[in-house]
Amino acid sequence: MITVDAQRLLGRIRELGAIGRDSEGRLIRLAASDTDRLGRDLLVGWLRQAGLDVAIDRIGNIFGIWQGPNNAGQAPLLIGSHIDTVIDAGIYDGCYGVLAGLEVIETLKASGFSPPRPVAVAAFTNEEGVRYTPDMMGSLVHAGGIGFETVLAAVGTDGSVLGQELARIGYAGDKEPGFLKPHAYLELHIEQGPVLEREGVPIGAVENLQGISWQRITIDGVANHAGTTPMSMRSDAGHAAARVITFLHDRAKASNTPTVATVGTMRFEPNAINVIPSQAVFTVDLRDPDEQRLQAEEAALAACLEQLAAAEGVTISVEVLARFEPVIFDIRIVELIEAAAKTRGLGVKRMTSGAGHDAQMMARIAPAAMIFVPSAGGISHNPREHTEDAELVAGANILLDVVTELAK
Numbered sequence: 227m228i229t230v231d232a233q234r235l236l237g238r239i240r241e242l243g244a245i246g247r248d249s250e251g252r253l254i255r256l257a258a259s260d261t262d263r264l265g266r267d268l269l270v271g272w273l274r275q276a277g278l279d280v281a282i283d284r285i286g287n288i289f290g291i292w293q294g295p296n297n298a299g300q301a302p303l304l305i306g307s308h309i310d311t312v313i314d315a316g317i318y319d320g321c322y323g324v325l326a327g328l329e330v331i332e333t334l335k336a337s338g339f340s341p342p343r344p345v346a347v348a349a350f351t352n353e354e355g356v357r358y359t360p361d362m363m364g365s366l367v368h369a370g371g372i373g374f375e376t377v378l379a380a381v382g383t384d385g386s387v388l389g390q391e392l393a394r395i396g397y398a399g400d401k402e403p404g405f406l407k408p409h410a411y412l413e414l415h416i417e418q419g420p421v422l423e424r425e426g427v428p429i430g431a432v433e434n435l436q437g438i439s440w441q442r443i444t445i446d447g448v449a450n451h452a453g454t455t456p457m458s459m460r461s462d463a464g465h466a467a468a469r470v471i472t473f474l475h476d477r478a479k480a481s482n483t484p485t486v487a488t489v490g491t492m493r494f495e496p497n498a499i500n501v502i503p504s505q506a507v508f509t510v511d512l513r514d515p516d517e518q519r520l521q522a523e524e525a526a527l528a529a530c531l532e533q534l535a536a537a538e539g540v541t542i543s544v545e546v547l548a549r550f551e552p553v554i555f556d557i558r559i560v561e562l563i564e565a566a567a568k569t570r571g572l573g574v575k576r577m578t579s580g581a582g583h584d585a586q587m588m589a590r591i592a593p594a595a596m597i598f599v600p601s602a603g604g605i606s607h608n609p610r611e612h613t614e615d616a617e618l619v620a621g622a623n624i625l626l627d628v629v630t631e632l633a634k
């Protein structure tokens with residue numbers, strides 16, 4: 227059984243993780259920024275060193291393609307993730323998947339394996355969506371979910387225009403987005419959650435990805451004196467909002483399903499200690515891997531709001547901010563991941579991805595699945611993000627085995 231070169235993989239993860247540090251040592255490689263360019267240059271250098279054909283499309287997605295000798299016309303097997311980061315990021319999110327993809331290809335090349343189809347690794351532009359929206363942009367464009375002209379015109383949080391920034395850093399490529407039609411898509415990623423660590427399982431075979439429903443809710447009541455207004459005569463937007471939080475939390479907790487519900491932001495007007503709130507504006511984040519259940523949760527929330535409006539004497543309006551249906555990954559690939567883990571004597575668990583990933587976009591155009599490895603403490607998007615070296619190497623070896631099977 228061949229294995230990846232652990233030191234080469236781990237060394238590259240650290241080397242890329244050192245790129246884009248600010249004066250306080252924080253890792254920041256926002257999409258199409260100067261530090262993103264430095265990270266991209268390093269990656270492209272490694273792709274070329276490995277003898278891969280480098281292709282860059284119009285929205286800056288980078289592909290390293292191992293064509294192989296006798297497979298002209300075959301659809302490539304694609305391994306991907308991203309190398310852009312959030313602000314004050316850890317070094318593993320995204321980068322691990324891209325560098326493991328490269329490592330797998332180099333290992334296969336060195337082993338004398340003759341791939342019946344090309345194998346390619348991709349780094350998708352702006353997965354994180356910190357500087358430009360939407361997130362998972364590069365893979366969404368590749369999958370045909372949004373036009374590249376639209377996203378090239380995206381204006382960043384700093385007023386920059388994505389298309390101009392990509393040209394400035396030298397990554398406005400000439401390939402048409404979507405030019406590479408994958409036979410299948412694989413993504414290796416840190417879990418970014420606590421489940422694998424808590425259960426002591428080194429490999430996650432990700433079978434689906436949660437659907438997401440984001441709403442902004444505005445409750446209008448009447449501002450009045452906190453001392454003189456009897457409890458029975460109030461239209462208290464704050465109290466109504468609190469009841470929504472409790473409703474969502476209690477319902478999700480009691481449901482015995484994977485449903486999760488979060489109110490992460492809230493603002494009161496006039497926001498004073500001695501005034502009954504006239505308005506509460508807050509967001510709801512609902513997630514579930516099952517579309518019908520997600521719809522049922524949305525309906526339950528709507529019914530709760532209607533009841534509250536009557537009971538509390540307030541008016542309520544709802545705005546949908548984002549809505550993604552759950553993604554079901556390819557069962558055949560999920561089974562290959564499980565089989566590979568068992569062959570290597572590693573524990574494996576089928577699981578749901580709680581976060582969004584490029585794989586959810588690629589699943590629109592090709593059979594796709596993900597492999598997870600544990601995240602210490604479930605921490606991610608944070609400099610304390612950590613996965614043990616042995617776990618990183620184990621995940622890359624599973625990727626190697628699954629790629630070998632799928633390339634056949």
Ligand SMILES: [Zn+2]
Pocket residue numbers: 308319320353415583
């Ligand atoms: Zn990621």
